[in-house]
Amino acid sequence: MTSLAAAPPERRVPRWLARHETLLAAVLIVALAILGALNNRFLTLDNLLNQGRLMTEVGLIALPMTFVIITGGIDLSVGSVVGLCAIALGYSWKNLGFPLPAAIAFAIALGAICGFINGFFITRVKVPPLIMTIATLALYRGFAEGISQAHSVRGYPEWFYFMGQGELFGVPTQLWLLVAAIVIAGVALDRTTFGRSLYAIGANETAARFSGLPVDRIKLVVYTLSGLMAGVSAYVLVSRVTTTRSDMGIGYELDVIAAVVLGGTSIFGGSGTIWGTVVGLVMIQLLKDGLALTGVKGDATIVVIGTVLIASTLLASSLQKRRDVGG
């Protein structure tokens, strides 16, 4: 006797998860092969690295979002946090006269604060994550637009662009950052008490609490992380596009969640892996790119992404129903 989406059905089991990811990876490879065959410029190192550059901002946020969703929560405010942090970076530098490094630090810190505020209301006041972050989705974007009055900030010194446009050992700088973040997040989720606690909380919060896990503190950390990474992402983004605008990051939340869910993380919480998220992330990015290169227009690409999202979730839940002995 479950009560609709409200009460999650049996959750996925790790064994199955592994299979979901391999399945996804397989699909990905096939897709790549086809797209590669259709356009010879698609599977070039140059292009792939470049795609890596382009997907970094979303990727950095997708990692903590995986944590958030594994705990059974959600964070829709990330896109707005990116916007707010971008503005914070530009304004603290241009208008408040911060030295640029300080401005960067400030922006990232502000991101963490934004996330903390989400976490605080979610854990202490028990505001459902969905609504809380919808509220801050509007609130943070509003601050970004209001403070900046939609004025852009430009004319950063050359060194600032290294992160967004430079290369390190022939690989886009930010890609190193992303890879490092992926490794850290992956290890944290798979090997540490923290990671284990996330699964426990998502799968059965009461049991986690009864087992002496600091549930609320962990959640607070997770949402703060989400904001923090959004701040980092904002820095990378500003550095890549050389200018700060209040409309930065609009719609990121959807890309991020799409990547995470596509990566096999159960939106009900309790299951998911960083590796899955990465596959999902790459899949979406390369799907977009590959389709574009093979002459599919941007708008049509959006449709494909949406369909893939629903389809994969359907597939996931049907597989899951088959694997789980009922109720």
Next chain:
Amino acid sequence: MSAIAMETRAAPRASLLRRLSSQEVLLAIAIVVLALVVGAINPRFLATRNLSDILLGNAYVAVAAIGMSMVIISGNIDISVGALIGVLATISGSMAVAGYSIALAWLVPVLVGIAVMALQGAVIAYLRIPAIVVTLGMLSILKGGLISVTGGKWITDLPDSFHLADIELFDILPMPVLIMVGATILAALWMRYTAQGRAIYATGGNPEAARLCGISPQVTVVMVFALHGLFAGIAALLFATQLKVIQSTVPPNLELTIITAAVVGGVSILGGVGTVIGSTLAAILIAEIASALVFVSISPYWIRAVQGGLILLTVVADIVRRQRRVAGDSR
């Protein structure tokens, strides 16, 4: 907040009045107070024309918020509604231009709206895919689909008879406003006085109990989404017939405004409470704020921040209220 707290204690006569006692009254007060304050700064704000314009320009938000309230009351969420309204508006406009009878151009989008939403409802209810995922996917499908089909071509030369908004009563009450008021009252009565209406509350509040009462949560959810589609369709008409041009793109952030209206209207995010009257009042308040910002020469860029603050405020208030009530029960 004391007003809110009181509502839980006092349990006067069961009538729409009692339902109105909390959020709705607060909102009504807020609307009046804001009007007076801004009016004091700039008397023109209180001109009937301005007030009715505020309603006119945003009636479609209020209408869409009615459906959204039902969705949230039933314990779900929908973020695809903004895109859907864009699509339906385009359908309606293209049909009108293509020379179909106006009645048809008004009817078809509504039907399509119902179909699309009912479909989503079915996926959510029977396949157990969370609403957020389904509607998120649908959002991008509709958004991308719309542009790839229309190429974003503007729809112009709409027949004059197509424009609901031009019809005015007593030369001051435009049709959209009447529709908004009508829809709100009907919806409120329906939710209050019909079995299906109550079933929505039941499903949102206590699905298990609803089942034991012979109410199928699944069916209810599908019904709710179908209705949501109906209102989205009507909203799309108001949206489409407002200007002589239809942009045939997805109106930016519309879903956010609609959800805000619903939540601020006192629809409990925990499901199971709320009235559509509240959401309509909230929609009006939000529109009023937007207009007020111009009247007091504040950049409209702050409207989003104000929206967010409003949601947060209401949600926290709602939770406080519930905690009070729980406390009340255990005596």
Next chain:
Amino acid sequence: MMKLLMTTVAAAALALTFGASGARAGDKWDGADDLPTNPLACDSSGGGTVAAKPYDGGQPTGAPDKAGKEITLVDVPKLIGIGYFNATSKGMQDAAKELGNVKVTTDGPTEAKIDEQIKFIDNYVTRGVDGVLFAANDPVAIAPVLKKALSKGIHVVGYDANSTPDARQWFVNQAEFNGIGKALIDSLAKEIGEDKGFAIVTSTFTTPNQARWIAEMSAYAARCHPKLKWLETVEAQEDNVLSFNQATTLINKYGDKLAGLVGMTSVATPASAEAVTKAKLCGKVAVVGLATPNAMKPYVNADCVKSVVLWNPVDLGYAATYVVRAVVDGKLKPGDTSVEAGKLGKLTVVNGSEILLGAPFIFTKANVKDFDF
């Protein structure tokens, strides 16, 4: 619990106070940029001429010689799905048809978002095209990706909204900013008289073109119509309904103090006209502005709007395509002073690397029906 309420209240309050502080200030018209202005003379005789500048555009490295050969171009406008850019891409198709050896596809973001636009261009650079046509959402932000295109031997030509000059080869300028400024202010003054008040509805304060035009308008007004009273500029993105609501609010706010509305975008102008119509103020509140004829026909025919200022965006796209062709064929080289552009004849090169489409065009009831875009 109460404390939390307070914090939330505070948040909202904060927003408003910020807003108050973010409120308008200064004597310059809102939405005008700070660049130097160059108003034309009040009479129609040219006036404010620009000192000839040396070529300041960039050059593609190792572009294959495709003179006379088939080339494929991609056009990435600010956003797709608004009348204006539909018109420009129509012009490109026309030109492509005429030339026969050019293929153009238009693709771009659905909202005017610079980082989206960059991704689009980036993809096409990788995909490999012979030329990129663009209308920049942000002149600075777009520069790196354009330079990348140049470095890959791709020809880059801008239209409608420029980038930093060295990031593209040529820019097709639909009309000199001061020309637009003059045209708008003149027709406004003609309709509402010399000493009335008016307000401006623009997209955002930072959209480069609009900012330039507003600056030139204020400069020209100061010189030639000093008594015109500018009341306020409001932002309305490229959003129909928001524009309509903003215009309506302005009408209600100023009442008869407001004699004219100037729409700075092809979205704002029709919406403003609609607002005036709804308010039953046709003839009392004049609407002038930039817009596409189709969107304006109902209002022009209803005599609610007398004149609509616009270069012909179809021609703009048309010219841009011809320019790329000319560049590829080597018919347009740095230092040249003019270029052949099919039915548009000779277009002149102005300040360094810009090609001028010509004087802005004014649609009236008489000729509006002859246009369909």
Next chain:
Amino acid sequence: MNVSAISAPPPLLEVRGLEKSFPGVRALSGVSFSVAAGEIHALLGENGAGKSTLIKIVSGVFSQNAGEILIDGVEQNFHSPEDARRAGVATIYQELLLFPELTVAENIFMGHAPRRLAGRLDWREMRERAERLLESLEIHDLAADRVVGALSVGNRQRVEILRALSYDARLLIMDEPTAALTEPDVVRLFKIVRLLKARGVGIIYISHRLDEIFTLADRVTVLRDGAYVGTRDVARTDPGELVQMMVGRTIENLFPKVEAPIGAPVLEVADLVRRPTTRGVSLSVRSGEIVGLAGLVGSGRSELAQAIFGVTPAESGAIRIAGEPVVIRSPGQARDLGIAYVPEDRGTQGLVRPMSVLQNFSLAALGSLSRFGFIDRAAERRLAETGVAQLSVKTSSLEQVAGRLSGGNQQKIVLGKWLANNPRLLILDEPTRGIDVGAKAEIHRIMGDLARQGVAILLISSELPEVLGMSDRVLVMREGRFVAEFARAEATPEAVGAAMMGGSGTLRGAAA
């Protein structure tokens, strides 16, 4: 109507040889009894005796595997609660199923409201009928249009009863209706029940409180371990006999008590308060000692345990661990103090069902298993392996999903999870509820071993024989307070039972 109708009319409800089993568990076997119109028939039995299953079948929530249900001698087969309702069977469950946001009238008629055309509710009609119902039960202090959310538990229950009657129920099933009621509410309830009886409504009345049964019921049927034990006329029986029937087998031989050296106090609690469930409780548990905590469901035993464990920190009162005064604000803190709590509800509080056996074992010991936050996987595996061996958990592998194991093995894992921390104090809350006899015995054996190792154990159980069999001392709790304490020697079922049921006389007097 079957022709073989005898002179006497068939009973209102007759149940013949009902069988029901769930995966792994045999819930009911061969249960037969009958209820006549106007009879109050009590169902008695320990937790897990099968009462709830039985009524869920009679009210159409479950369907039986075998056996038949007859109403007025006509065989029925219910597929849904509605079916049963149409046959005149209405049930009031322990957890009240009401819609807090709706009014009394709306709740009463939810699902079968009087309608006009087009599904429009006949509002006035509904209100009037609700008022008539209230009238008929002589309830004058409850308005039909109050919001249920704002009502007291007692009043909510009356709304449930009204709802049942609104179906013109002829057979009313009440599952522990008084569990959560205050005495005045109980008195009101009894009045209503008698009114219904007088109207010829048949009532199945489930309760743990013998005194209520003797106050109210005409006949009583006792179940044990899902089997029918017997039916008695209340007039011709006494508490002793009923307790015997409930408890069945003699206690000693099933619960071999291991004697362990009893040492210094590990836990000392001085008038602990956590309203409304814990109202000033003092106790002490010494190392090696097993203290049994007896009491009815809702008497506040689990709440006391959770207050000690820091889930719902106490409002006032003192706790000492091994003599040290401590303030426990969170389970984590309790764990670090060497307290372990095996909760009452395995499914939602104990086990993380989707996680593997391995991960469940290590959940409470992660801190000690990790260096700089990194889990030492080898150590984790060792821990789980020893646990599985020690508790002889039957699982295919350590990667097996815990949720798939049998109840007994699940319970062992929850227990093992805590033993991994070598606790000083072990609080067991219904450790053997709903698990098979074998596992039960093993858990009891483990308790013995732990006691011998000097662990202090606080045992909460609704199963009297278990409490009596395992404990050195028995504390009896009622309404958030300790009402009696027995040394092992004096703790007889009757004495403890009486103390649990308590309030003897007062109710009867009030209700008579």
